[in-house]
Amino acid sequence: MQGVKLNALVLSLILIIPFSTFVLGILNRFGIYPFYVYGANPSFLGTLGNINWYVGFLGIFVPFGIGLSYGKKFFSLKGSLTNLYVVTGLMALFLQGSDSAALVVIGTYGIMLYMSFGKRKSFQRFVAQAALLGFSMELTKILMELFGRSYNYEEGIILMVCDMHIGLIVMAAAFFVYRVSRLFEEINVSFIGKFYRRALVVLGIAAAVSSIIMVIMADGYFGNGRGIIWQISVDIFKGLSSWQKLFGVGQDCFYVYAYNHSVWAESLLNVLNGNRLTNAHCELLTILIERGMIGILTYGVLIISVIHGLIKTFDSSDSSKKEHAAMICALPITSYLFNCSVSFSTVTSTPYLFILLGIALFVSRAQERE
Secondary structure, eight states: OHHHHHHHHHHHHHHHHHHHHHHHHHHHHTTOOSSOOTTOOTTOBTTTBSHHHHHHHHHHHHHHHHHHHHTSOTTSHHHHHHHHHHHHHHHHHHHSOOTTHHHHHHHHHHHHHHHHTTSHHHHHHHHHHHHHHHHHHHHHHHHHHHHGGGOOSOOOHHHHHHHTTHHHHHHHHHHHHHHHHHHHHHTTOOOOHHHHHHHHHHHHHHHHHHHHHHHHHSOTTHHHHHHHHHHHHHHHHHTSOHHHHHHOSOTTOHHHHHHTSHHHHHHHHHHTTTOOOOSOSSHHHHHHHHHHHHHHHHHHHHHHHHHHHHHHHHHHOOOHHHHHHHHHHHHHHHHHHHHTTSSOOOTTTHHHHHHHHHHHHHHHHHHHHO
16 A cells, blocks of 8 residues: 555656646746746747747647546546646646647547447446536636636637536536436446447547548648648658658658758748748658558557557456546557647657657556456
């Protein structure tokens, strides 16, 4: 028991850092800087740098906290403290200003819903987390009502959603679904999780296809010019030699290769008004150019196999601790994968991804050995 208490204490001490960063990010967004930071401006949040860096950080540590909360008794002391961490993190995510926060939310709650459909008790835990999401949205709405005049950035998609009181709807729906689930449990109605999983996969594929079509048809200036950057990056890849298409131009060499090519250098400088681009603002495109088709294939296989292993572990395990461990790993890994589709690797997120991948492999293999 002493070892368990020590681990819980160490974890609590570790999470104080991201929790403090959540609070700093919220304060910064309303123009409050408790600590002097040289060059601080509305794009500089939580002492971590620009918004992309901050969202990457939140995309790891907010889902990690949600995973911790998922396995706790909701109104216990530990559960309440974990819920406080989650609510603060979600509010920081909603308020930071970048629309990519929506991808973090979709990735996190999407994989949680898919995994939770396997068992009735797990589904009820998901519903509780959905209620916490709605509560966080409504708190964000109240905060904007009280201090909105001090907000120092453009209101993005999530803040618009919060402003519509969607949080209240989510909480009400979560309460209703939870009560219905408990009723079905008491009258011994079978839980058809496999059917719901198939339906969720179909909806996910439809959403992905629709998103791709919208990106293709959209103005290239969406997302701070990401559409144009992606188009130029695709053209760069098409212009590579066969060897380079297979193995890439070299790790971290996107910038060097692009700006040593007169055509690409001129295009990028014109599009970005003289600013320098060091990546494709889509991690998968960046990997494709820097590490080639072999690199993107191995990277994709690694991520997909790990997530598949975690889902398999979650479904087959009879231990609540192993289910909990699988969920804790799956949420931030999936969230990172969604966010990186419009972002890039940073020191505030990517190292933690690989740490989580290592832990996830350990969790999956431990289940297989048993």
